[in-house]
Amino acid sequence: MMPLVLAEPGQEQIIRKIGGSPEVKKHLEDLGFNVGGTVSVVNTLGGNIIVKIKESRVAVSGELAKKIMV
Numbered sequence: 001m002m003p004l005v006l007a008e009p010g011q012e013q014i015i016r017k018i019g020g021s022p023e024v025k026k027h028l029e030d031l032g033f034n035v036g037g038t039v040s041v042v043n044t045l046g047g048n049i050i051v052k053i054k055e056s057r058v059a060v061s062g063e064l065a066k067k068i069m070v
Contacts, residue, residue: 004068012040013070020067031058033068
């Protein structure tokens, strides 16, 4: 298990755990990050990470990406 920030671009990963406060967890769930779901890193730009999740592309900060374990 590793944080999403360390995932290789282009490889599909399964979300194993989401950490952080209840507010952070709720925010990530609203963006589509759910345990058991799949996510893949598209690109990293200036500390932010662009991911593909549920047929959408979403940008998350590196700080938030550290709370998503794959």
